[in-house]
Amino acid sequence: MPEKLFKVHKEEHILPGNRACSGCGLTLAYRFLLKALGENTILTLPASCLTVLHGLYPTTSVSIPALNCTFASTAASASGLVAGLAAMNRSDITVVAIAGDGGTFDIGIQALSGAAERGTDFIFVCYDNEGYMNTGTQRSSATPAGALTTTTPVLTKQQGKKDMMKIMEGHDIPYLASTSASFPLDIYEKFVKAKRIKGTRYIQIATPCPPGWAFSPRDTVKIGRLAVETGIVVLYEIEDGKFRFTGRSKTLAEKGTRAPVINFVERQGRFRKMSMEQLGRLQRSVNNKWSEYLRRAAE
Amino acid sequence: MSDVQILTGNQAAAYAVKLCKVQVISAYPITPSTPVTETISQWVERGELKAEYIRVESEHSVMTVCISASTVGARTFTSTSSHGLLYMHEQLHWAAGSRLPIVLACVNRGVGAPWSIFNDQQDSIAQRDTGWIQIYCRDNQEILDSLIQAYRIAEQVYCPVMVCYDGFILSHTMMPVAIPDADKVCRFLPPYKPHTILAPEDPRNINPVIFPWQRRDAEGVLRGGYMDLRWKLQHALEGARDVIVETNRDYAELFGRDCGGMLWTYRTADAEVLLTSMGSLATEATVAVDLLREQGIRAGLVGIRVYRPFPRAEVREAFAKVPAIVVFEKDISYGYEGALCSDIKASLYGTGNQAPIHNFIVGLGGRDVKAGELTEAVRSSLAAIASGEKEKQTWLNCMTE
Numbered sequence: 189m190p191e192k193l194f195k196v197h198k199e200e201h202i203l204p205g206n207r208a209c210s211g212c213g214l215t216l217a218y219r220f221l222l223k224a225l226g227e228n229t230i231l232t233l234p235a236s237c238l239t240v241l242h243g244l245y246p247t248t249s250v251s252i253p254a255l256n257c258t259f260a261s262t263a264a265s266a267s268g269l270v271a272g273l274a275a276m277n278r279s280d281i282t283v284v285a286i287a288g289d290g291g292t293f294d295i296g297i298q299a300l301s302g303a304a305e306r307g308t309d310f311i312f313v314c315y316d317n318e319g320y321m322n323t324g325t326q327r328s329s330a331t332p333a334g335a336l337t338t339t340t341p342v343l344t345k346q347q348g349k350k351d352m353m354k355i356m357e358g359h360d361i362p363y364l365a366s367t368s369a370s371f372p373l374d375i376y377e378k379f380v381k382a383k384r385i386k387g388t389r390y391i392q393i394a395t396p397c398p399p400g401w402a403f404s405p406r407d408t409v410k411i412g413r414l415a416v417e418t419g420i421v422v423l424y425e426i427e428d429g430k431f432r433f434t435g436r437s438k439t440l441a442e443k444g445t446r447a448p449v450i451n452f453v454e455r456q457g458r459f460r461k462m463s464m465e466q467l468g469r470l471q472r473s474v475n476n477k478w479s480e481y482l483r484r485a486a487e
Numbered sequence: 488m489s490d491v492q493i494l495t496g497n498q499a500a501a502y503a504v505k506l507c508k509v510q511v512i513s514a515y516p517i518t519p520s521t522p523v524t525e526t527i528s529q530w531v532e533r534g535e536l537k538a539e540y541i542r543v544e545s546e547h548s549v550m551t552v553c554i555s556a557s558t559v560g561a562r563t564f565t566s567t568s569s570h571g572l573l574y575m576h577e578q579l580h581w582a583a584g585s586r587l588p589i590v591l592a593c594v595n596r597g598v599g600a601p602w603s604i605f606n607d608q609q610d611s612i613a614q615r616d617t618g619w620i621q622i623y624c625r626d627n628q629e630i631l632d633s634l635i636q637a638y639r640i641a642e643q644v645y646c647p648v649m650v651c652y653d654g655f656i657l658s659h660t661m662m663p664v665a666i667p668d669a670d671k672v673c674r675f676l677p678p679y680k681p682h683t684i685l686a687p688e689d690p691r692n693i694n695p696v697i698f699p700w701q702r703r704d705a706e707g708v709l710r711g712g713y714m715d716l717r718w719k720l721q722h723a724l725e726g727a728r729d730v731i732v733e734t735n736r737d738y739a740e741l742f743g744r745d746c747g748g749m750l751w752t753y754r755t756a757d758a759e760v761l762l763t764s765m766g767s768l769a770t771e772a773t774v775a776v777d778l779l780r781e782q783g784i785r786a787g788l789v790g791i792r793v794y795r796p797f798p799r800a801e802v803r804e805a806f807a808k809v810p811a812i813v814v815f816e817k818d819i820s821y822g823y824e825g826a827l828c829s830d831i832k833a834s835l836y837g838t839g840n841q842a843p844i845h846n847f848i849v850g851l852g853g854r855d856v857k858a859g860e861l862t863e864a865v866r867s868s869l870a871a872i873a874s875g876e877k878e879k880q881t882w883l884n885c886m887t888e
Binding site for chain 1: 511539544548558559560561563685686687692694695704705
């Protein structure tokens with residue numbers, strides 16, 4: 189889709205020389221989502237890899253205004269921004285909260301559920317690198333079963349990944365999307381659309397993490413693509429309850445050409461102790477999810 | 488013209504919020520503070536107060552909403568008690584560290600476990616080191632007056648202010664309260680001018696990670712490290728003393744009521760023993776002072792109004808010559824003594840006054856405290872002092888076996 193590239197704003201909001209790790213999936217995703225959101229935006233973010241990317245006082249690598257908040261409070265911080273801006277007659281500004289999977293699936297879930305239930309007019313972005321990567325790869329409820337982390341260092345994580353999209357859908361919000369750092373145009377289009385919608389919007393971005401997942405920084409895009417090719421990560425959106433595949437996942441859905449999950453798993457050191465049983469369970473869970481998605485897409 | 492109404496402490500607090508034209512209120516229910524935000528929600532829903540009212544899912548989120556709304560320039564308010572305040576603890580630090588003039592009404596209540604809904608001051612005392620200014624109220628009139636003053640103080644020194652008053656004893660008890668004229672309050676309290684406004688026109692990264700050492704910004708200007716910012720907060724709180732006194736004086740001139748600045752005194756001039764306390768317990772102690780004087784003991788009282796910043800100079804002056812001091816308080820720093828008692832002792836260090844100081848821990852979890860019991864406590868202390876006991880901690884009306 190090279191013609192779509194021309195629609196992407198030229199202006200950069202991440203300045204050169206930030207402190208993210210080389211090959212960081214988040215940096216790639218963040219660059220494109222900020223281009224879609226544009227200048228009239230206020231961000232709020234908890235302690236996470238993104239805090240590091242934003243830089244250390246008194247310099248910053250991001251030219252969009254940002255309010256750092258505590259770990260559990262991201263969505264509530266957005267609620268306060270929305271309320272304060274309304275009181276100051278500045279409701280034209282888009283409020284965006286962005287947290288990692290720990291700040292979304294785990295410690296941030298209460299504030300997020302509250303803000304979504306209230307229908308707060310903001311976009312919540314979860315960049316999902318499947319663990320507490322900023323503190324050195326500890327297990328989160330987004331870590332898949334079979335992954336080694338520094339808190340599941342011997343036996344691997346025994347439980348599967350929490351289905352956060354389903355939890356957020358239970359809040360009856362107008363827009364949800366799942367996307368991937370390896371598909372920047374998919375990210376861009378979803379943020380352009382989300383920006384125009386009122387109410388709580390939830391976007392989850394799969395962001396491969398070279399140090400946390402144990403693969404070479406040069407393979408970030410490849411690993412992210414494999415996650416989509418194998419159907420572990422699915423590009424889709426749910427607008428007013430209507431499910432729709434997007435981009436590469438749409439093609440996979442139409443052609444039925446998903447690759448086996450082993451193709452994704454075998455490329456990463458974190459899965460080196462994954463058992464055949466765990467692998468089989470992962471494949472079955474992907475198959476089941478896809479049956480549901482295909483049924484919903486046909487509705 | 489002020490309008491006198493019979494109000495509970497919680498209603499008085501709500502009226503202050505309305506008079507101060509607060510723009511964002513965030514609330515989560517907890518006994519005994521709930522009626523404050525219930526009352527405000529009625530006014531907001533009826534259109535009598537133009538404000539954003541955010542009904543969040545926890546106190547942690549309450550304080551977060553106040554922080555973010557204040558960061559974009561809005562005047563904010565909330566009220567809470569006990570576990571609600573404790574649940575905010577992380578955000579209380581964040582609010583002070585962000586130098587935001589948030590005002591919080593703390594309706595004092597005991598802290599579990601086990602559960603108690605009744606009054607003591609352990610909740611706010613446990614927040615002593617968060618960087619908030621703390622004001623304690625004598626009666627319902629002071630709740631209203633102190634909250635109005637709190638906004639002017641907070642917005643002048645860029646520090647958050649906690650206005651504390653005793654649960655049920657004041658929060659649910661009706662008293663006559665003069666409600667000041669709204670225009671006069673507007674004259675007293677100018678609109679909030681934030682030190683920094685987060686806006687797209689002036690992009691900033693507020694509260695990022697900061698180093699231990701100083702660093703140069705993009706223009707080459709040397710900026711403070713973490714410790715330098717902490718000193719600024721300490722300096723601001725120390726400097727708040729003058730602002731609190733001046734605000735109280737201006738308020739007294741305009742509205743004819745004096746809350747006492749940092750502290751207030753009662754019959755202290757010729758006192759041979761000084762009682763000291765905070766909040767409604769200090770009000771109760773004025774009755775004890777009268778009773779003691781009837782019994783021939785020249786007692787007086789120092790009511791601590793502002794606990795942080797601590798009124799060191801005023802305490803030194805008030806206690807300069809007195810030969811005996813009795814501290815009554817509804818909190819305990821476990822493993823040591825009452826927090827107020829420690830601070831009084833520390834203030835008098837090096838002043839030359841080596842008077843005995845006795846500490847009574849009273850009324851925890853709502854245990855009743857009668858003026859007669861305070862009187863007896865003072866008499867027993869004076870007897871112990873006469874037999875040479877310089878320091879003593881007593882839990883009043885408490886099974887200690």
